[in-house]
Amino acid sequence: MKQALRNSTPARLLGPIIRLLTVMGPQRMLLVRSTLSMTAYQMFAAAAGALSVGLAATITAQSTDTRVATVLAAGLIAAVLANGLFTWIESWLSHVLAYRVIETLRLRVHDAIERITPAGMKRRRAGEVAGSTMADVEALEWFYAHTLGSAANAVLGPLAVTAALVTLVGPTGLIALLGAIALLTVPWLFAALQARQGREVRTELGRLTAISFEGAESLREILALGLGARHLDEVRAATRRLQRRKRTFALRSGIETAIADAIVAITTIGTLLVQAERVATGQLSATLFPVALVLTAATFAPAVAIFAVAQKLGEVSAAAERVLDVIDAPASVNDHPTPVTLPAAGSAATGSGAVSLENVHFGYSPTEPVLTGVTLRIAAGETVAIVGVSGSGKSTIASLLVRFWDPTSGNILLDGVPLRSIAGNRVREDVLLVGQHPYLFRGTVRSNLLLAKPDASDRELWNALDHAVLGPTIRAWPDGLSHRIGEAGATMSGGQRQRLALAQAFLRDPAILVLDETSAHLDALSESELGATISSLRAGRTTIVIAHRLATIARASRVVFLHDGGILVEGTHHELISTSEEYRSLIGHPASTSPAISAALPRSITTPKGGDNNADHRHYADRD
């Protein structure tokens, strides 16, 4: 029985909304006050209506005693003023409540996205999810501001007015209550349809938001590839689909409204006929007849308000469900309940920074292992280059080192401490990953550099820029450090963005540096300048380079050749050239006896997932 109730459509409709109510926590008292204010203003509205018709009837009776009329007039003025006051209070409280709850929800969504983003989503996907989820949160604001109070009031209001009506006119006053109950059952009858339509509307809205986000973020690529018209078509098609969904939603809502209007009309006419009959037979005084009609209308007022809300419940419920999906998404790494407290973040100068990978296994999905038992020990201050064909798992190791993911089995240790026992954020203070496509925030050169070291002086900033061979360029700009950078660094070249990221690394001065080396953006001159920069950045610091260039590989004290989920060979560049045919083949060394890499290497290297091995081969060779 309980199970059936839980699976009923209304319960499913309300389930996500009720679960989200838990975020209200400390705001519960605000909800109680807002609901009571709403009940008060509706009671005063009903009283004002009843008093005004009572007053009119008294005046029409032309009684010589003016005392009753005076009392009724005074009561009417008081009721109107109180109605205005409580309407204002309720509106104020309900919006404060809604904004506080929405603020809490926004923070929860933000936390969830931060928790699942590093590994779970690429940046663009995170933007889409954040955008459409925040739109869902906005939809909930209306619910919190206008619904919660109305829902409680839909029960309290009709009961209170009915009590007054029954006191004045007797049991026939219950007709209005029956009408209000009938009115509230209408949305429940359509609940299943409404739930489906609500989900469809929110899903289409989410798709449209995602397409718009993608369009805005990749506008350059879209225009460069001549895909503007196609993108516009996609936006138009998504808009049309959304409009279609909204039309069917509105159609059902319109039918519900028509049925509700019929119920209100039938109840009002029924009350009119019954009470008129009673006046005619002397069971009800003529003065109370208009009062009964006004109170009948007042019985409906809260029910009509909640009816309007219930009609939108499908959409609100779907929005709540989508927000919960994000909030409930599991983290890619779970912080240890009692994380190890490391001393203040190490730096190159502290001599810390030994890294060990102990039999590390990892796959993004259980069926597709990427690393199958990698064991690697890197001493503090050592520079290790990781090489391998595209898709061999080099960047995956980088992600594991900064704890975007945890190994499926095995361990990664930082100065002997398992990474799993250190909070993810703390790990990233010691281990800095400079990725292939560094992201710069909208702001200035200075504001971006200060992200790496908030208390750095301008002198330190210039030093870092000079180390990164970006100083002369920035000095030549009229605004210098105050030069504005567009969103995602759009106003800078790829090479300049990369140097700015390296300047940030100089400022951060981490104990361990993980460089996911890019193969693009740099001309030969810049590359050799940057090589020198990276050498000075590496000095005395544990550095792991995901290497794409021979010059970088040659500079490393050790080269690790990743292949087929494990380490195939390791040693210095020269050792590997003389001992490993696979390595010679990978880097396209002239002494390689395998003109075609496919002849010498196992199949998984020659046809890597998502990569062209010959392109890789040429890639290393070109830059020797």
Ligand SMILES: Nc1ncnc2c1ncn2[C@@H]1O[C@H](COP(=O)(O)OP(=O)(O)OP(=O)(O)O)[C@@H](O)[C@H]1O
């Ligand atoms: N977030 C992810 N979700 C699922 N699979 C992924 C993800 N990231 C990488 N992969 C897959 O894992 C494998 C290893 O990818 P990885 O990026 O580590 O390779 P790589 O050696 O760094 O390649 P490249 O040299 O091209 O950058 C590839 O098959 C890739 O498709």
